[in-house]
Every structure is written in C-alpha cells, then in structure tokens.
Amino acid sequence: VFSQDIPADILIQVGEAKFPLHKFLLVAKSNYIRRLILESKEPDMTRLDLSNIPGGAEIFEKAVKFCYGVNFEITVHNVAALHCAAEYLEMTDEYCDGNLAGRTDDFLVQVALTSLSGAVVVLKSCEDLLPIAEQINIVQRCVELASAKACNEANFPSRSPPNWWTDELSIVHINFFKQIIASMKSRGAKPLTIACAIITYTERALPDLVRDRSGNTITTSVSIDSTTSKFQQRELLSAIVSLLPVETQRASFPINFLSCLLRAAIYLENDDVCKKQLEKRISAILEHVTVDDLLVLSYTFDGEQLFDLESVRRIISGFVEKEKSVSVFNGGDFREPSSSTAMLRVAKTVDAYLGEIATIPELSISKFNGIANLVPKNARKIDDDLYRAIDIYLKAHPNLDEIEREKVCSAMDPLKLSYEARVHASQNKRLPVQIVLHALYFDQLQLRSDKSERSTPTPNAISMRSQVQADVSLAKENEALRTELLQMKAYISDIQNKNQVGSTSARISNPKKPTFFSSVSKKLGKLNPFKHGSKDTSHIEDGNDIDHTKPRRRRFSIS
Numbered sequence: 001v002f003s004q005d006i007p008a009d010i011l012i013q014v015g016e017a018k019f020p021l022h023k024f025l026l027v028a029k030s031n032y033i034r035r036l037i038l039e040s041k042e043p044d045m046t047r048l049d050l051s052n053i054p055g056g057a058e059i060f061e062k063a064v065k066f067c068y069g070v071n072f073e074i075t076v077h078n079v080a081a082l083h084c085a086a087e088y089l090e091m092t093d094e095y096c097d098g099n100l101a102g103r104t105d106d107f108l109v110q111v112a113l114t115s116l117s118g119a120v121v122v123l124k125s126c127e128d129l130l131p132i133a134e135q136i137n138i139v140q141r142c143v144e145l146a147s148a149k150a151c152n153e154a155n156f157p158s159r160s161p162p163n164w165w166t167d168e169l170s171i172v173h174i175n176f177f178k179q180i181i182a183s184m185k186s187r188g189a190k191p192l193t194i195a196c197a198i199i200t201y202t203e204r205a206l207p208d209l210v211r212d213r214s215g216n217t218i219t220t221s222v223s224i225d226s227t228t229s230k231f232q233q234r235e236l237l238s239a240i241v242s243l244l245p246v247e248t249q250r251a252s253f254p255i256n257f258l259s260c261l262l263r264a265a266i267y268l269e270n271d272d273v274c275k276k277q278l279e280k281r282i283s284a285i286l287e288h289v290t291v292d293d294l295l296v297l298s299y300t301f302d303g304e305q306l307f308d309l310e311s312v313r314r315i316i317s318g319f320v321e322k323e324k325s326v327s328v329f330n331g332g333d334f335r336e337p338s339s340s341t342a343m344l345r346v347a348k349t350v351d352a353y354l355g356e357i358a359t360i361p362e363l364s365i366s367k368f369n370g371i372a373n374l375v376p377k378n379a380r381k382i383d384d385d386l387y388r389a390i391d392i393y394l395k396a397h398p399n400l401d402e403i404e405r406e407k408v409c410s411a412m413d414p415l416k417l418s419y420e421a422r423v424h425a426s427q428n429k430r431l432p433v434q435i436v437l438h439a440l441y442f443d444q445l446q447l448r449s450d451k452s453e454r455s456t457p458t459p460n461a462i463s464m465r466s467q468v469q470a471d472v473s474l475a476k477e478n479e480a481l482r483t484e485l486l487q488m489k490a491y492i493s494d495i496q497n498k499n500q501v502g503s504t505s506a507r508i509s510n511p512k513k514p515t516f517f518s519s520v521s522k523k524l525g526k527l528n529p530f531k532h533g534s535k536d537t538s539h540i541e542d543g544n545d546i547d548h549t550k551p552r553r554r555r556f557s558i559s
Helices: 023-029 031-039 056-068 079-088 100-110 116-128 138-155 164-169 174-186 191-205 230-243 247-252 255-268 272-284 291-298 310-329 341-357 365-372 384-396 402-409 419-426 433-448 465-509 516-526
Strands: 010-014 017-021 047-049
Touching (some): 017 023, 017 056, 023 031, 023 056, 031 047, 056 079, 056 100, 079 100, 079 116, 079 138, 116 138, 138 164, 138 174, 138 191, 164 191, 191 230, 191 247, 230 272, 255 291, 272 310, 291 310, 291 341, 310 365, 341 384, 419 433
C-alpha cells in the first residue's frame, strides 16, 4: 500500500495502530491533516495522533488507501463509517473533486438507501458512530427511508410473510427504533402496523422476559447474562412501554403481550409509572382477558413460584371503577355497578383464576378473599365458579379451623348456588356448618313453595337471607343449650352416684346393735290390743268444737 521508493515523513497513530505515511499524499485529499500540519508549532511535524477518527484504525486505513489511489470495496456495512471519517478528515468535494465524502454519499443514495434492508444495516452501523453520524444527517436519512419503506410494505406487501419488515427493524438500537416509530406515526401508519413492529422488536430484544404461562420463551431463548444487564433491560423495557399507542388504540396489542410486559416490569423492578401504565392498559380491556393471561402475571418465569398479586388486584379494581363510572353516567348507582356483559365476563374469569391459584400453599385467606371481593355481588348470577374455587382452597389448606373456613366462605352467597352445587355443598365436609345449613334451608324453602326451577336461585332468595341467618343463629343457640344440658345431667348423675356410694358404705360400717329397752318394747308391742288398727283415744276430750266432716278438696291456682 505504501510506497517504498519514497521514505515516509509522518507517523500517524490511531489507537494502537501506527501508519508511516507521506504528507503530500494526505494533504492532497484531507483538508483537516493539512490544517494540522500548517498550524503545528513544530517546523517539521513528524507525528500525528488521530485516535478520535470515526471507525478507528480499520476505517482510517481505507481512507489512506483512497489517498494513495488504492482500490477498496465500499459496502452497506462500512459506508456510514467511511462517510463519517471523510467528514472528520474534511475529505470533501469542496476541497478536492471526487473526494471520499462525495464517493460515499453517492453510494448511500444509489445503493444503500434504496431498500429497507440496506437502510437498516446502515442505521445499525451508526450505533458506534455517534454523535457525528447524527451531525452529518446519516441517521435521519436512514430513519426516514426505513419508515417510508416499512409503511409501504405494511400496506402493500411485496413478499411473504407480509410482516417480514418487522424483523428487519428489530435489529436496530432502541433509540433509532423510537425515531422510526415516530416517523411512521407522522406518516399516518395504522395502529396495528405500529403494534406489529413493537411486538416483534420486544420479542427479539427481551427474549428471556417475554414468555408464556408455562415459562417457555416465545422466541429463541437467549441468556439474560449474555445479552444485557438487568439495568439495561429495565431501561429498554421502559423505552418500549413509552412507545405503546394511546388508550384509544389499545386493541392493537394482544393481551398476552401486555401481560408479559407487566410481568417483566415486575421482575426487573421498573418504576411505578411504567407498571401502572401497563396495568391501566390491561384493566381497560379486562373483559377480553383470559385466565392464562392473568396467570402470566401471577407466576415467575419458571412457572412455579407465586408473584405478588397486587398488580392483579389493581387491574381488577380499575376495571370495576370504570364500570361504576359508566353506571353512574347511565343513571345507575355508584355503589353497585350494573351487571353488564363485560362485568359478568370478568366475574367468571376472576372466579376461574381463583380456582387456579387456590392450590398455592402460600396463598393467604386475606389475599384470596381480597381478589374475590373485588367483584361486585350482583356481577355473579350464580356462585358456582366461586364455590369451586373455595372448595379447591379448602382442600389445598386442610389445617384451617372452623373460623378460618368461615372467612374463606364469606365471599360466597350460598343462596346463589345452583341446585347441583347446593347438593354438593350439603355433603361437603370441608365446608363450615353455617354454609351447609344455608344450602339445606334454601332447599327446604324451595320444596315448600313447590318451585320447579333448580338451576338458578328464586327471585325472593335475597329476601329470605335474614330468615336463614336467624334460623342459623337459633340452631347454634340450641346446640349450645343442648351441650350445657348434657353437661349438667352428667354433673348431677355424678353427684348422685357419689351419694349412693357414701350411704351404702355408712350402713355397712355402722350396723345398729339391739339394746335391752328395744327388746322390751318389741315384746310389749306384741301384746298391744290395738294391733289391728285400733288406736288409743282416751286422751281425746269430748267436745262439740270438733268437725268430723271430710276435708274439702281445694283447687290451688294462681290468678
């Protein structure tokens, strides 16, 4: 490359690389090197440090080849670095016709920036060329062309699969991706188009964090430690969330994708602003959420350990508050939102979700009831699904006492169970006595009123609740009184047994011995002339004041 016939007169160092070169060849193409030599205080400058040149020693070597007239290849991978180096060295057409800056610019216009793939590759190479790549407008040119090509491909696909362009955009840095999305929005791109690009970018940028319920990655697994640190991933996730469309365009994103983002935000410990934004989006479309979508939020990435359920609570609470606002707007009651179709669907989803997490041993009664009670009472036509979840919880937690089991069942209304559920509840030994009595009493009321409908509660079921509760309390009081009576009977019986044993032992230990007077009295008694009923009345005086009539029977009464 370098002529051996003429000795080098300047040594240029770029990083650790050193280049022995000739001043006159460099000065002929580079105005920057010419100015450094002229402004140097040394009469004969022999050393020059150009370590700050964009692209480093590899790109500087190609620039030197251009100065020496040696051919080299310009590609989409090195054209941005060569153009930046040419601008840095001031190798422009104003200084010399046909200079390196003009050549690289022609390549950008005629080759690199004629396709989406070329623009993306050039944009990717600009990541290490900042800020000069932005200053000389390479980044902006690539962003504008990439956004234009992406919008065109989204509307009129030129190859299959139709969303191939999203894979092309997913390789650039998040800052460049944000600029592309902003440019696409300014061009009027559809929300679904923007969402498709964001989803593909997220799945490729955070493959270990975007997973389904079972813990499997949606895309090819990449180790977290081998890609970026947790801090970098946190910043990346926050940037992605900031790109999501406004709430009026929320239907563009799948619910599972939003759930995965929220779980990743919880795992990466993102700020509350990021998490609450995702919670608000999920809450707004909760009627379309499935049980699996909620379970994504509730389990860690291995699919086993239970996450904190506060996010799920806030999502359900936000949806209920929204329904209350709609109910008030329509002239309803703020305290009890109307049982809309969306509310009924959410209630069914929440009950099924409770049934799935009820088997977790770490799930406390307060957390279980906290989620169950978020759904208004009138949002459940029947409580069969909630009863199933409660039964699963009681089965998974067999060590609960009667009071704790009553707390678990407090979220359920036994009068709103179907006939089949009431039959099961009446035979369920895991349920507390109060719930069983509720079910039995309700069936008795239906039998008395000759109701034929068994699938749903009767219309006056709620009005009977007070009577049922009174009967349940009365049954408990009777049970308590019966227990006390049995204890009293046992106590009296024990006392009587002790007295009988004492009297018997006294008779045996102290027998009466016959005396002289007792024997004489017995013998005289045999000589008694009134032995056969006659009595001695000699001591009774005659008189008229004695009434010999029979005594009158009196009736004793309390008046």
